[in-house]
Amino acid sequence: MTKIQTIKARLHEMILSDQFPGGKLPGERDLADLLGAGRNTIRIALQELCEKGLIERHRKVGTLIRNSVANPDKKLAGLIVRTEGCPSENCYHHILTEFIAAGYSVQSVSTTPISKQIWKPNKMVETAIRKLLRTEPEILVVDGYVNGRIPLIEEIRKRNPIMIDFYDSPRERDFTGVWFDYRKAGYLAGKYLIGRGCRRPVLFSQFVPPCVRFNPDTYVHHRDKLIIEGFRQAMAEGGIDPENTVISCSSATAQEHYRIFDRLTADTRCMPDSFCGASDNLTVKFMRFLIEDRGKIPENIVFAGIGNSQWSGESALYPFTSVELHPELLAQAIVQQAALKQEKRQDIFIEPTLVERQEKQLNNKHCRT
Numbered sequence: 001m002t003k004i005q006t007i008k009a010r011l012h013e014m015i016l017s018d019q020f021p022g023g024k025l026p027g028e029r030d031l032a033d034l035l036g037a038g039r040n041t042i043r044i045a046l047q048e049l050c051e052k053g054l055i056e057r058h059r060k061v062g063t064l065i066r067n068s069v070a071n072p073d074k075k076l077a078g079l080i081v082r083t084e085g086c087p088s089e090n091c092y093h094h095i096l097t098e099f100i101a102a103g104y105s106v107q108s109v110s111t112t113p114i115s116k117q118i119w120k121p122n123k124m125v126e127t128a129i130r131k132l133l134r135t136e137p138e139i140l141v142v143d144g145y146v147n148g149r150i151p152l153i154e155e156i157r158k159r160n161p162i163m164i165d166f167y168d169s170p171r172e173r174d175f176t177g178v179w180f181d182y183r184k185a186g187y188l189a190g191k192y193l194i195g196r197g198c199r200r201p202v203l204f205s206q207f208v209p210p211c212v213r214f215n216p217d218t219y220v221h222h223r224d225k226l227i228i229e230g231f232r233q234a235m236a237e238g239g240i241d242p243e244n245t246v247i248s249c250s251s252a253t254a255q256e257h258y259r260i261f262d263r264l265t266a267d268t269r270c271m272p273d274s275f276c277g278a279s280d281n282l283t284v285k286f287m288r289f290l291i292e293d294r295g296k297i298p299e300n301i302v303f304a305g306i307g308n309s310q311w312s313g314e315s316a317l318y319p320f321t322s323v324e325l326h327p328e329l330l331a332q333a334i335v336q337q338a339a340l341k342q343e344k345r346q347d348i349f350i351e352p353t354l355v356e357r358q359e360k361q362l363n364n365k366h367c368r369t
Contacts, residue, residue, distance in 0.1 A: 105189035126151035186227035190234025
Protein backbone atom coordinates (compact mmCIF):
# COMPACT_ATOMS: atom_id res chain seq x y z
CA MET A 1 0.00 0.00 0.00
CA THR A 2 1.12 3.54 -0.69
CA LYS A 3 1.47 6.03 2.16
CA ILE A 4 -1.75 7.72 1.12
CA GLN A 5 -3.64 4.41 1.07
CA THR A 6 -2.26 3.53 4.49
CA ILE A 7 -3.32 6.85 6.00
CA LYS A 8 -6.73 6.66 4.34
CA ALA A 9 -7.29 3.15 5.73
CA ARG A 10 -6.20 4.28 9.18
CA LEU A 11 -8.54 7.27 9.12
CA HIS A 12 -11.38 5.06 7.89
CA GLU A 13 -10.78 2.66 10.75
CA MET A 14 -10.71 5.49 13.31
CA ILE A 15 -13.98 6.89 11.97
CA LEU A 16 -15.72 3.51 12.07
CA SER A 17 -14.53 2.88 15.62
CA ASP A 18 -15.90 6.26 16.73
CA GLN A 19 -12.53 7.68 17.77
CA PHE A 20 -13.47 11.25 16.92
CA PRO A 21 -15.79 12.67 19.62
CA GLY A 22 -18.59 14.86 18.34
CA GLY A 23 -18.22 13.51 14.81
CA LYS A 24 -15.56 16.06 13.90
CA LEU A 25 -12.00 15.27 12.81
CA PRO A 26 -9.01 17.32 14.01
CA GLY A 27 -7.36 19.76 11.63
CA GLU A 28 -4.83 18.65 9.01
CA ARG A 29 -1.86 19.70 11.12
CA ASP A 30 -3.06 17.72 14.16
CA LEU A 31 -3.85 14.67 12.02
CA ALA A 32 -0.39 14.85 10.46
CA ASP A 33 1.20 14.83 13.92
CA LEU A 34 -1.10 12.05 15.12
CA LEU A 35 -0.52 9.75 12.16
CA GLY A 36 3.08 10.67 11.37
CA ALA A 37 2.40 11.85 7.85
CA GLY A 38 2.81 15.02 5.82
CA ARG A 39 -0.05 17.46 5.52
CA ASN A 40 -0.30 16.89 1.77
CA THR A 41 -0.73 13.15 2.37
CA ILE A 42 -3.44 13.89 4.96
CA ARG A 43 -5.16 16.29 2.60
CA ILE A 44 -5.28 13.76 -0.26
CA ALA A 45 -6.49 10.97 2.05
CA LEU A 46 -9.26 13.20 3.41
CA GLN A 47 -10.30 14.20 -0.10
CA GLU A 48 -10.62 10.56 -1.13
CA LEU A 49 -12.70 9.80 1.98
CA CYS A 50 -14.83 12.81 1.12
CA GLU A 51 -15.39 11.47 -2.41
CA LYS A 52 -16.51 8.16 -0.90
CA GLY A 53 -19.15 10.04 1.10
CA LEU A 54 -17.72 9.18 4.50
CA ILE A 55 -16.86 12.74 5.52
CA GLU A 56 -17.68 16.30 4.54
CA ARG A 57 -15.15 19.15 4.52
CA HIS A 58 -16.33 22.71 5.00
CA ARG A 59 -14.53 26.01 5.20
CA LYS A 60 -14.76 27.52 8.70
CA VAL A 61 -16.46 24.37 10.03
CA GLY A 62 -13.89 21.63 9.46
CA THR A 63 -14.11 17.95 8.58
CA LEU A 64 -17.28 16.22 9.74
CA ILE A 65 -18.24 12.55 9.73
CA ARG A 66 -21.12 12.12 7.34
CA ASN A 67 -21.92 8.47 6.80
CA SER A 68 -24.29 6.89 9.30
CA VAL A 69 -22.37 3.62 8.96
CA ALA A 70 -19.73 5.22 11.14
CA ASN A 71 -22.19 5.44 14.03
CA PRO A 72 -24.79 2.67 13.63
CA ASP A 73 -26.20 3.10 17.15
CA LYS A 74 -26.93 6.79 16.83
CA LYS A 75 -30.20 8.37 15.75
CA LEU A 76 -30.19 9.33 12.09
CA ALA A 77 -31.14 12.78 10.82
CA GLY A 78 -31.74 13.21 7.10
CA LEU A 79 -31.19 16.64 5.55
CA ILE A 80 -32.78 17.47 2.20
CA VAL A 81 -31.59 21.05 1.82
CA ARG A 82 -29.60 23.47 -0.31
CA THR A 83 -25.90 23.15 0.44
CA GLU A 84 -24.37 25.77 -1.86
CA GLY A 85 -24.48 29.52 -2.17
CA CYS A 86 -24.79 32.21 0.44
CA PRO A 87 -26.59 32.01 2.86
CA SER A 88 -27.74 28.42 2.16
CA GLU A 89 -24.26 26.98 2.64
CA ASN A 90 -23.92 28.75 5.98
CA CYS A 91 -27.30 27.41 7.17
CA TYR A 92 -26.38 23.89 6.12
CA HIS A 93 -23.09 23.99 8.03
CA HIS A 94 -24.81 25.13 11.21
CA ILE A 95 -27.54 22.49 10.94
CA LEU A 96 -25.02 19.74 10.26
CA THR A 97 -22.84 20.80 13.18
CA GLU A 98 -25.75 21.08 15.63
CA PHE A 99 -27.11 17.62 14.80
CA ILE A 100 -23.70 15.99 15.17
CA ALA A 101 -23.13 17.82 18.46
CA ALA A 102 -26.52 16.52 19.64
CA GLY A 103 -25.43 12.93 19.02
CA TYR A 104 -27.04 12.26 15.65
CA SER A 105 -25.61 10.65 12.58
CA VAL A 106 -26.43 12.73 9.52
CA GLN A 107 -27.05 11.94 5.87
CA SER A 108 -27.52 14.83 3.47
CA VAL A 109 -29.04 15.26 0.04
CA SER A 110 -28.42 18.58 -1.67
CA THR A 111 -31.39 20.21 -3.42
CA THR A 112 -29.12 22.87 -4.94
CA PRO A 113 -29.34 21.30 -8.44
CA ILE A 114 -33.14 21.63 -8.28
CA SER A 115 -33.06 25.27 -7.22
CA LYS A 116 -30.63 26.08 -10.04
CA GLN A 117 -32.75 24.34 -12.70
CA ILE A 118 -36.29 24.48 -11.39
CA TRP A 119 -37.98 22.98 -14.43
CA LYS A 120 -35.62 20.08 -15.02
CA PRO A 121 -36.08 16.79 -13.14
CA ASN A 122 -32.87 15.61 -11.52
CA LYS A 123 -32.47 11.84 -11.40
CA MET A 124 -29.35 12.01 -9.25
CA VAL A 125 -31.21 13.95 -6.54
CA GLU A 126 -34.16 11.57 -6.78
CA THR A 127 -31.89 8.54 -6.39
CA ALA A 128 -30.14 10.10 -3.40
CA ILE A 129 -33.46 10.92 -1.70
CA ARG A 130 -34.81 7.43 -2.35
CA LYS A 131 -31.67 5.96 -0.78
CA LEU A 132 -31.99 8.28 2.22
CA LEU A 133 -35.65 7.37 2.81
CA ARG A 134 -34.78 3.66 2.77
CA THR A 135 -32.53 4.23 5.80
CA GLU A 136 -35.64 5.33 7.76
CA PRO A 137 -34.21 8.49 9.35
CA GLU A 138 -35.74 9.42 12.67
CA ILE A 139 -35.75 13.10 11.70
CA LEU A 140 -36.17 14.70 8.28
CA VAL A 141 -35.25 18.34 7.69
CA VAL A 142 -36.44 19.65 4.33
CA ASP A 143 -35.79 22.94 2.57
CA GLY A 144 -38.97 24.88 1.87
CA TYR A 145 -37.59 26.45 -1.33
CA VAL A 146 -39.01 25.04 -4.60
CA ASN A 147 -40.58 22.48 -2.29
CA GLY A 148 -43.05 21.22 -4.84
CA ARG A 149 -40.17 20.33 -7.21
CA ILE A 150 -38.29 18.09 -4.78
CA PRO A 151 -38.49 14.44 -5.99
CA LEU A 152 -40.62 12.08 -3.86
CA ILE A 153 -42.00 15.07 -1.96
CA GLU A 154 -45.30 13.33 -1.23
CA GLU A 155 -43.44 10.43 0.38
CA ILE A 156 -41.36 12.92 2.33
CA ARG A 157 -44.46 14.73 3.60
CA LYS A 158 -45.82 11.50 5.07
CA ARG A 159 -42.80 11.39 7.40
CA ASN A 160 -43.62 14.67 9.15
CA PRO A 161 -40.51 16.63 8.14
CA ILE A 162 -39.28 19.78 9.82
CA MET A 163 -39.44 22.45 7.12
CA ILE A 164 -36.94 25.31 7.11
CA ASP A 165 -36.21 28.76 5.69
CA PHE A 166 -39.39 29.74 3.78
CA TYR A 167 -42.19 27.77 2.18
CA ASP A 168 -42.47 27.93 -1.60
CA SER A 169 -45.03 25.40 -2.81
CA PRO A 170 -48.40 25.37 -4.60
CA ARG A 171 -50.02 23.43 -1.75
CA GLU A 172 -50.88 24.31 1.83
CA ARG A 173 -48.29 23.55 4.46
CA ASP A 174 -49.57 20.91 6.88
CA PHE A 175 -46.49 20.56 9.09
CA THR A 176 -44.42 22.81 11.27
CA GLY A 177 -41.03 24.29 10.64
CA VAL A 178 -38.34 26.76 11.62
CA TRP A 179 -38.44 29.96 9.63
CA PHE A 180 -36.43 33.13 9.27
CA ASP A 181 -38.66 36.10 10.01
CA TYR A 182 -38.13 37.75 6.63
CA ARG A 183 -40.95 40.23 7.18
CA LYS A 184 -39.16 41.57 10.27
CA ALA A 185 -35.89 41.64 8.32
CA GLY A 186 -37.41 43.90 5.67
CA TYR A 187 -38.94 46.08 8.36
CA LEU A 188 -35.61 46.55 10.19
CA ALA A 189 -33.83 47.50 6.97
CA GLY A 190 -36.52 50.03 6.09
CA LYS A 191 -36.53 51.58 9.58
CA TYR A 192 -32.75 51.94 9.42
CA LEU A 193 -32.87 53.89 6.14
CA ILE A 194 -35.65 56.16 7.40
CA GLY A 195 -33.70 56.70 10.61
CA ARG A 196 -30.77 57.92 8.51
CA GLY A 197 -33.02 60.61 7.06
CA CYS A 198 -33.57 58.92 3.68
CA ARG A 199 -36.69 59.99 1.77
CA ARG A 200 -36.16 58.18 -1.54
CA PRO A 201 -35.19 54.66 -0.47
CA VAL A 202 -35.33 51.65 -2.78
CA LEU A 203 -35.66 47.98 -1.90
CA PHE A 204 -34.53 45.75 -4.76
CA SER A 205 -35.83 42.17 -4.71
CA GLN A 206 -34.17 39.08 -6.08
CA PHE A 207 -35.37 37.62 -9.37
CA VAL A 208 -38.42 35.40 -8.86
CA PRO A 209 -39.57 33.39 -11.89
CA PRO A 210 -42.94 34.57 -13.24
CA CYS A 211 -44.44 31.12 -12.62
CA VAL A 212 -43.84 31.77 -8.91
CA ARG A 213 -44.19 35.54 -8.73
CA PHE A 214 -47.63 35.64 -10.32
CA ASN A 215 -49.00 32.49 -8.71
CA PRO A 216 -50.74 33.43 -5.44
CA ASP A 217 -50.27 29.90 -4.10
CA THR A 218 -46.52 29.69 -4.58
CA TYR A 219 -45.70 33.34 -3.82
CA VAL A 220 -47.76 33.72 -0.64
CA HIS A 221 -44.94 32.70 1.74
CA HIS A 222 -41.97 33.58 -0.47
CA ARG A 223 -39.01 35.25 1.23
CA ASP A 224 -38.97 38.26 -1.10
CA LYS A 225 -42.71 38.86 -0.64
CA LEU A 226 -42.25 38.85 3.13
CA ILE A 227 -39.22 41.17 2.95
CA ILE A 228 -41.19 43.56 0.73
CA GLU A 229 -44.15 43.57 3.12
CA GLY A 230 -41.92 44.43 6.07
CA PHE A 231 -40.09 47.16 4.14
CA ARG A 232 -43.35 48.72 2.99
CA GLN A 233 -44.63 48.75 6.56
CA ALA A 234 -41.56 50.70 7.64
CA MET A 235 -42.07 53.14 4.76
CA ALA A 236 -45.72 53.73 5.66
CA GLU A 237 -44.80 54.37 9.29
CA GLY A 238 -42.16 56.85 8.10
CA GLY A 239 -44.63 58.79 5.97
CA ILE A 240 -43.26 57.54 2.64
CA ASP A 241 -45.46 56.06 -0.09
CA PRO A 242 -44.63 52.32 0.01
CA GLU A 243 -45.52 51.83 -3.64
CA ASN A 244 -42.65 54.08 -4.78
CA THR A 245 -39.94 52.34 -2.78
CA VAL A 246 -39.92 48.71 -3.94
CA ILE A 247 -38.63 47.17 -7.16
CA SER A 248 -40.03 43.66 -7.14
CA CYS A 249 -39.60 41.10 -9.86
CA SER A 250 -42.02 41.39 -12.75
CA SER A 251 -39.53 40.59 -15.53
CA ALA A 252 -39.60 37.44 -17.60
CA THR A 253 -35.91 36.69 -17.09
CA ALA A 254 -33.22 37.40 -14.53
CA GLN A 255 -31.27 39.35 -17.14
CA GLU A 256 -34.17 41.72 -17.67
CA HIS A 257 -34.66 42.12 -13.93
CA TYR A 258 -31.06 43.10 -13.25
CA ARG A 259 -30.96 45.50 -16.20
CA ILE A 260 -33.10 47.75 -14.01
CA PHE A 261 -29.84 48.57 -12.21
CA ASP A 262 -28.73 50.38 -15.35
CA ARG A 263 -31.82 52.58 -15.35
CA LEU A 264 -31.49 53.38 -11.66
CA THR A 265 -27.86 54.41 -11.90
CA ALA A 266 -27.79 56.07 -15.34
CA ASP A 267 -30.83 58.35 -15.00
CA THR A 268 -30.62 61.06 -12.32
CA ARG A 269 -34.43 61.17 -12.13
CA CYS A 270 -34.41 57.56 -10.85
CA MET A 271 -31.50 57.83 -8.44
CA PRO A 272 -32.46 56.83 -4.89
CA ASP A 273 -30.87 58.38 -1.83
CA SER A 274 -30.59 54.93 -0.26
CA PHE A 275 -30.59 51.35 -1.45
CA CYS A 276 -31.34 48.01 0.20
CA GLY A 277 -30.85 44.71 -1.58
CA ALA A 278 -33.09 41.81 -0.58
CA SER A 279 -29.75 40.04 -0.16
CA ASP A 280 -26.34 41.57 0.49
CA ASN A 281 -24.94 40.64 -2.90
CA LEU A 282 -27.65 42.73 -4.61
CA THR A 283 -26.47 45.79 -2.70
CA VAL A 284 -22.95 45.15 -3.94
CA LYS A 285 -24.25 44.68 -7.50
CA PHE A 286 -25.86 48.10 -7.29
CA MET A 287 -22.53 49.59 -6.14
CA ARG A 288 -20.84 48.03 -9.14
CA PHE A 289 -23.38 49.54 -11.53
CA LEU A 290 -22.90 52.94 -9.89
CA ILE A 291 -19.17 52.73 -10.54
CA GLU A 292 -19.67 51.58 -14.13
CA ASP A 293 -22.25 54.29 -14.94
CA ARG A 294 -21.00 57.16 -12.79
CA GLY A 295 -17.35 56.37 -12.21
CA LYS A 296 -17.80 56.28 -8.44
CA ILE A 297 -20.24 55.66 -5.62
CA PRO A 298 -21.88 58.94 -4.58
CA GLU A 299 -21.04 59.78 -0.98
CA ASN A 300 -24.61 60.72 -0.04
CA ILE A 301 -26.18 57.29 -0.73
CA VAL A 302 -26.94 55.09 2.29
CA PHE A 303 -26.70 51.32 1.82
CA ALA A 304 -28.29 48.39 3.60
CA GLY A 305 -28.63 44.69 2.95
CA ILE A 306 -30.17 41.51 4.27
CA GLY A 307 -28.18 38.46 5.29
CA ASN A 308 -25.13 39.98 7.01
CA SER A 309 -22.86 37.99 4.73
CA GLN A 310 -19.28 38.36 3.61
CA TRP A 311 -20.50 40.98 1.13
CA SER A 312 -21.40 43.39 3.94
CA GLY A 313 -19.02 42.37 6.75
CA GLU A 314 -16.03 44.20 8.10
CA SER A 315 -13.73 42.38 5.66
CA ALA A 316 -15.70 43.67 2.66
CA LEU A 317 -14.26 46.44 0.51
CA TYR A 318 -17.24 48.62 1.42
CA PRO A 319 -18.89 47.44 4.67
CA PHE A 320 -22.55 48.41 5.02
CA THR A 321 -25.33 47.86 7.52
CA SER A 322 -27.16 44.57 7.08
CA VAL A 323 -29.83 42.49 8.81
CA GLU A 324 -28.50 39.34 10.48
CA LEU A 325 -30.84 36.37 10.00
CA HIS A 326 -29.04 34.13 12.56
CA PRO A 327 -28.66 30.73 10.87
CA GLU A 328 -27.03 29.41 14.07
CA LEU A 329 -30.30 30.03 15.94
CA LEU A 330 -32.24 28.37 13.13
CA ALA A 331 -30.04 25.27 13.49
CA GLN A 332 -30.47 25.17 17.26
CA ALA A 333 -34.24 25.46 16.95
CA ILE A 334 -34.35 22.61 14.42
CA VAL A 335 -32.56 20.28 16.83
CA GLN A 336 -34.92 21.37 19.60
CA GLN A 337 -37.91 20.48 17.42
CA ALA A 338 -36.32 17.16 16.53
CA ALA A 339 -36.44 16.18 20.21
CA LEU A 340 -40.22 16.64 20.28
CA LYS A 341 -42.96 14.38 19.03
CA GLN A 342 -44.52 15.67 15.86
CA GLU A 343 -47.83 16.65 17.52
CA LYS A 344 -45.99 18.86 20.04
CA ARG A 345 -43.98 20.85 17.50
CA GLN A 346 -44.86 24.44 16.76
CA ASP A 347 -43.63 26.89 14.17
CA ILE A 348 -40.57 28.82 15.28
CA PHE A 349 -39.67 32.18 13.73
CA ILE A 350 -36.06 33.30 14.10
CA GLU A 351 -35.86 36.97 15.07
CA PRO A 352 -33.43 38.97 12.91
CA THR A 353 -31.26 41.82 14.22
CA LEU A 354 -29.75 44.87 12.57
CA VAL A 355 -25.95 44.99 12.38
CA GLU A 356 -24.97 48.63 11.90
CA ARG A 357 -21.63 49.44 10.34
CA GLN A 358 -19.80 52.67 9.76
CA GLU A 359 -19.54 53.21 6.04
CA LYS A 360 -16.04 54.01 4.85
CA GLN A 361 -14.48 55.58 1.81
CA LEU A 362 -14.22 53.10 -1.02
CA ASN A 363 -11.50 52.68 -3.58
CA ASN A 364 -14.24 52.55 -6.17
CA LYS A 365 -12.38 50.77 -8.93
CA HIS A 366 -12.12 47.65 -6.75
CA CYS A 367 -15.82 47.19 -5.99
CA ARG A 368 -16.73 43.97 -7.76
CA THR A 369 -18.99 40.97 -7.12
